[in-house]
Amino acid sequence: MAYQYTRQDLAFAEEARQFIRTNLDAGVKRKILSNQLPTRAEREAWQKCLAAKGWGAPSWPVEYGGTGWNVVQRHLFDEVLTEEGAPGYPVFGMTMLAPVLMRFGTQQQKDEILPAILSMDNFWCQGFSEPDAGSDLASLKARARLEGNEWVINGQKIWTTLAHEADKIFLLVRTSDAPKKQLGLSILLLDMDTPGVTVRPIITIDGHHEVNEVFFDDVRVSKDSMIGEEGKGWTYAKYLLGHERTSIARIGQSRRELGRLRATAAKVPWKGGTLAEAEHFRRRHAQIAIRHRVLEETTLRLLEKVAAGETSGAEANLLKIHGSEIQLDLAELWMDVVGAYSFAYAQAGVPAGAHLEQVAPWEADYVAGAYFNSRKVAIYGGSNEIQRNIIAKAELGL
Ligand SMILES: Cc1cc2nc3c(=O)[nH]c(=O)nc-3n(C[C@H](O)[C@H](O)[C@H](O)COP(=O)(O)OP(=O)(O)OC[C@H]3O[C@@H](n4cnc5c(N)ncnc54)[C@H](O)[C@@H]3O)c2cc1C
Incomplete structure (x- = not known):
């Protein structure tokens, strides 16, 4: 059954949104929205800002600096962060290493390493x-x-x-x-x-x-x-990769891109109207949006299961496959909507001082680059073929 957000959930999301809008640097936001990586210094400044607010590590237990939010709040916060174009958490330390340390590390390792991940003093x-x-x-x-x-x-x-x-x-x-x-x-x-x-x-x-x-x-x-x-490294590595795969689904990012794509298509002229009204665009957009909704529900179900102390099973593999396939389809749709404009932003061959804004809307910046870059999502964190093998073996007994 679909989860319905409560009034408290929505008030929480609004508080988070206002905080992000007030504190996030506009240049960093623009980089994120054009699929470019902010610098280490920019990411660190944002992580420190979240940590100072007490929101630096929502996925961690409170004793280590976590927020104590329930799974729905964590999910909503993640959504709002990505919708607003904020940098992601330092995933390797926070989402992969930290859970392993919390479970298998020595007290000294926890004391030394976890605070520096939270502040991003160490990346x-x-x-x-x-x-x-x-x-x-x-x-x-x-x-x-x-x-x-x-x-x-x-x-x-x-x-x-x-x-x-x-x-x-x-x-x-x-x-x-x-x-x-x-x-x-x-x-x-x-x-x-x-x-x-x-x-x-x-x-x-x-x-x-x-x-x-x-x-x-x-x-x-x-x-x-x-x-x-x-x-015992293999046991720890498997534990770590389970956390990596759940975080790769990028639900908030895909939701944001669905919205931005529709808004951008509404600016592209098409047969006397706009591309956003064209049937072929709407059909493709709706198909991705439906799969995205299913992914979100599956994620919430998994988070509730994990919060209740159950292990994640093959759902993490499933999320990795579907989350990455949605990202690939979105990148392809972006190319079809503004791909040609995107080349106006290719650095090589652009004369110094050229007014790129006159040539193409800024939304087109790096769309081609992002399309090529996004090929990776079906590979990293364990390729999608390997995820399917795991599901076939663990769930279907093949
Ligand atoms: C952008 C990017 C960032 C990455 N970052 C990191 C990182 O920070 N740290 C890190 O350790 N690794 C990282 N990786 C590595 C990533 O985990 C591996 O690329 C991935 O596990 C696949 O391994 P491979 O590249 O050696 O491909 P291979 O294992 O050689 O696979 C090649 C192809 O064969 C398929 N294949 C292989 N075996 C099977 C099988 N048994 N059944 C069906 N199909 C199969 C694969 O699906 C793939 O399509 C990154 C990869 C990318 C692309």
Whole structure:
């Protein structure tokens, strides 16, 4: 049954909206709405603003700085944040590492690491994938061997998002050659400026620097840099990836894009009227909107289940698949609505001082780039084919 928001829910959402409108920098908002990544400093300033208000980590338990909101409030806040064009939370630290630390970390790790994630004094990246270990993550080769009181790390990671901006990395490495490859893995935590760590950029098809290769040459970290027990890294990694997948559904962002697309289509002339009135546009828009509504209901159901202490099962995989497919379809619809204008914003070839606003509406800025960039959503966090395999095995018994 569809969840109906109460009057209190809506009042809460309105309070959040007013706070964001009052405090969010207009330049940052514009970057987000044109699908560009704000700088580390801009993201950090916003995270500090939320943390100062006590809203820095809604998904965390109150004892660690969480808000104590119920699942509906958390969902609504997330929606409003994205609708208003605010930067996302520092997902690697907050949504992936923190839950693992809260459950499996030492008291010292929690005391030192969690507050710095909340304030974003430390920004984390995720070092899991390798050139020959993506979908088949457990076959990774990066290794750590114990020498006295130190782990010595050698190997390579790839696709490490924002490694060039990160202070720290959580690293899945092989610490022993157990007969089953999943059993020999552990998670280590280290500073990105540790001697022997080298970050090499990968420039993606949209011309942006978002992902990297990271190399480890005899990198030494103390023995207590490990999360939990040696050899249990696979268990912790699976726990962590469950949190990653739920957060990838991007429901608020897709809702915002549905609204912006309709508004933009209403400005595009089409056969004596506007594109927003054209049947083919309305049909495609409605189809995505319906799937989006289903996704939202599924998310609320899952959040209620998790809040009641039940485990998430295959729903997280389902959300990842449908959330990413909706994002891909939205990016395609954007291209069909304003794609050609978007090239007016391509940096190369634009003379200095050119008045781009006269050529195309600003909504078209980076639409083509965003389309190319969005291809990633079906791949990262575990590709959609792999998510389907998991559902087939776990739920359908195939
Ligand atoms: C933009 C971006 C950011 C990323 N950020 C990070 C990050 O910060 N940290 C990190 O650790 N990783 C990151 N990744 C890596 C991501 O998790 C991997 O790309 C993903 O797991 C897929 O692995 P792969 O690229 O090696 O592809 P492969 O595993 O080689 O897969 C290639 C293709 O084969 C398909 N395939 C593979 N195995 C099967 C199977 N058994 N059944 C059916 N189909 C299969 C896949 O679905 C895919 O289409 C990022 C990736 C991208 C694109």
